[in-house]
Amino acid sequence: MSVIYNLDKRCLEILNIIMYTSGYLKIQDLADELQVSKRSVYYDISKINEWLESNNIDPLIQERGKGLLINKQQSLAIQKVLNQTNDSLLVYTPEERVMIIICYIIVRDHPLYIDDFIQECQVSRNTIINDLKSVDNLLSKYSLNLSYDIKSGYRIIGDIIKKRALFFMLFPNHLWSYHEKNQLFQSDDVKNKKNLYLLRSIEKELQAEYVTGILPALSVFISSIENRNDELNFSDMDIEEIIETKEYQLVHEYFPKLKNSEQIYVTLHLLGSRLQTIPVNVMKEHGETYIIAKNLVKEFERISYFYYDKEEELINAISAHLKTSLYRYRYGIQLGNPMLDSIKTEYSDLFNLTKKACLTLEKQLDVLISDAEVAYLTLHFGAFMPQKKKNKEHFRILIICPSGIGTGNMLRQEVSNLVPQATEITNLPLSSYTPNHDFDVVISTVVLLNEKKLIVVHPILTDQDRVAILRNCMSTEPRAKMQIDDIINIAKNYIHPSQINDFRQNLQEYYSSIQVQKVHTKRHGNSLINFLTPNHILCIHQIVDWEQAIRISCQPLIDEDSITEKYVQSIINDQKEKGLHMFLADDLVLAHSAIENGVKQLDVSLATFKKPIYFPNGKAARIIIVLCAKDKTKHFGILNDVLEIFSKKKSIEQIVNLDSPEAIHRYIENSINKGTANR
CATH class of the missing domain: 1.10.10 (Arc Repressor Mutant, subunit A)
Known part of the structure; x- marks a missing residue:
């Protein structure tokens, strides 16, 4: 019997990383990505090699100074064995x-x-x-x-909706792949397969594509609810809206034996799990969800000090997402998010700002917004961030990402930043993919067996993914091809024809490895403490009006030549026009204006006032933070630090009571270090 399943998940992950990494992979890079020691990686490699040898596959070899490299023959052999191990013992x-x-x-x-x-x-x-x-x-x-x-054996006692929500949070995200390999929940295998066939038929009729694992989960669940007596209650308004959808009509047609309440419940899953934007057939186009999405975007812009050029498109994208999310929120239908940990790690600044903005969503809907849902919204906010301009050379990239529109857009934007020479980057659903295409590179989150130009990556790019993309795109983009071809033409006069292909391959590896040893994690921002030095902090004891307070708070940035007087006046004008817009919390004003109004460089200053400063809107502040941003996103890290520290009333009180810039600086530095250690 094969021992593949005696390897733990980390061994399998290492094997997959090595298989789909283009070029050499250093042990230290593996250790960094997996957040383990080099010793642990060496131990795992030895276990992998034992498995390889037991399956008559050449073991992995580490070349001194280069790292691990796997050839195509090894990769194909490994994939073949993995595909044949479905019936093996699983640990x-x-x-x-x-x-x-x-x-x-x-x-x-x-x-x-x-x-x-x-x-x-x-x-x-x-x-x-x-x-x-x-x-x-x-x-x-x-x-x-x-x-x-x-x-009756073991049972789970509690709210029906919560129990079902828990199943749909766990099964699609963690267990469905085992079920797909006939390793789980096989007692009703015939019934499950029939249900899955019917759900696939609905998917085909709707010309839709669903979140990975949701249809297998529904097939298992439907098999279990046909003879149940669960009582589900829906509001009359929801029932009226849902039964008008094509999803409900098809569920009613394909699953006539289900009770009407269960047909509605299955319909909610189909409405809420669709990868593509659903047709606007559930709510009015500028109805409830549009207003909620608009408020959410405005709140994100307010706290992030970032204003979208394509704001209306973003609002519509989030509105489409919320159309079905509202039903899920209301009836406890959990989608989960298998990319949650990756999103929180790779886009931590953006995720934290989105989570802060979602507080307004929670208040509007009177529900808790899970981190999984925040992660999906993070992808929407990130996908509409500005992209780098591309040059005019012809270089086309195709992206295949079955994980959803938000993920695909986020992946597209990051690839655009990594490969600015690309003249076209196209997202395509897996169902529309064909190997007969004319793209230069295909980046996919799933393996495409017949694709010759494939780069397999995680839905949220890791460092190794970025290196693989850069290596492949550097060796295939037009300018690099021209340089290699020129060198080859010269070399032909000195190298035997039988060695030309090997020379070309070595040359491509050399070009693709130049300055691509490590790619930094995609983060938007810098730390507050890098800018808020003691000479940027003021402690004011005298009584002043709000305009004087703004000017005093801005003075360190004037002295630093980070802003002009025009920027100060713009803040004052904005405050007069927008009122509460600059209040991040009680007693705290974040004073800022547009980049074009006199910003010279990214910077921050802070002033505390022993006597409260009353603004025209009637609110009072005791701390004014002035932020000027030269770039639209690099200040996100600063904002997250501000929100983390000043969201607590206790912190504001303690800072205001400190009597020197040095003491305030120490307090903020300690708070940031403590917050980092706890994350």
């Missing part, structure tokens, strides 16, 4: 076993006991007993409880 992680047990109980159609979990998870009785404790702990976070009765 689940403890976290996966907990999720399996929960999902198994939720879709139960007969009493479940410890022996059932032992059989499904292939572990010992003691292991399952310990897992059940973890199950209970996880359920408690969602106000659910694990219950046991000798007649």
Whole structure:
């Protein structure tokens, strides 16, 4: 029997990274990406090599000074073996076993006991007993409880909507791939396959494409609810809107045995899980969701000090996303987000600003917005950030990303920044892809077996992904091709024809490796403490009016030659016209104006006032922070620090009570360092 599943997930991840990395991969880079020690990576490589040798595949070899390199023959052989291991023994992680047990109980159609979990998870009785404790702990976070009765076995007690939400949060994001390989939830295999076929038929009729794993999850769930007595309650307004959609009509046609409430519930999933923007057939185009989306964008612009050139397009994109999200919020339908951790890491500044902006969404809807939902909205905000200008040379890139419109747009924008020489970057759904195309490079988040120009990346790019993109695009873009061709033509006079191809390959590797050893994580911003030095901080004791307060607060930036007097006057004019616009919190004003109104360089100053400053809108401030940004996004890191520190009333009180710029600087520096350590 193959031992592939005796390798832990990190070994499999390392194997996949090596397989889809173009060129050499250093052990240190692997360790950095996986956030483990080099020793751990070496240990994992040895386990991978044992597996390779057991499957008659050449082991991985590290070349001194270069790193690991895998050839095409090895890669194809590995992929072939991986595809043939579906029936092998699978060792689940403890976290996966907990999720399996929960999902198994939720879709139960007969009493479940410890022996059932032992059989499904292939572990010992003691292991399952310990897992059940973890199950209970996880359920408690969602106000659910694990219950046991000798007649009915294990059950989950609590709100029906929450139980279902938990299933759809766990199964599509973590377990569906095992189900797809016939390794999970096979007791109703025939029924599941029939349901999946019907759902695929609906997908085809709608000409839609759904979030990965959602249709398999629905097929399993539908198999379990056909004979249930769950009572679901929907508002009359929602029922009226939903039954008018084509999604509902098709569910009603293909699943006539389901109760009407269950047909509506399945319809909600189809409406809320669609990758493409849904047709505007649920709500009026400028109705509730448009207003909410507009308020959200305005709030993001207010707190980020970034104003979108294509604001209306962004509002419409978020409005389309919210059309179905409102139903999900209302009825607890969780999509989850498999890219959440990556988005929080790779786009931390943008994610944090989006999360702050979503507070206004929570107030409007009176619901909690999960981090998974914030991550999806982060992609929308990021996708409409400005892109670098491209040159006029012909170089076309195709992007295949089944993870959704927001992810695809974000990926497109980052690729545009990485490869400014690209004259065209096109997003295409997986269903529309064909290997017969004329693009120079194909960047995909899934493996395309017949694609010769493929770069496989994560939905949220890692450092290794960026290096792979740069290497491939540098060796294939027109200018590099011309330089290589010129050198080859000269070399032909001195090199034997049999060596030309090898020489060309070495030359391409050399060109693609120049200055592409490491690519920095995509982050928008700098730290507040880098700019807010003690000479940029003022402590004011005398009584002044609000205009004087603005001028005093701006003075350090005038002295630093970061702004002109025009910028100061623009802040005053903006405050008169926009009122509350500059209040980030009670007692705190973020004074700023447009870049073109006299900004010379990115900078920050801060002034505290012992006597409150009353503004024309009636609100009072005791701290004024002046921000001037030369770039539209580089100040995001500064803003996140400001929001992190000054969102707490206690922090404002403590800072105002400090009597020297040096003390305030130390307080802010300690707060930032503490916040970084806790993240």
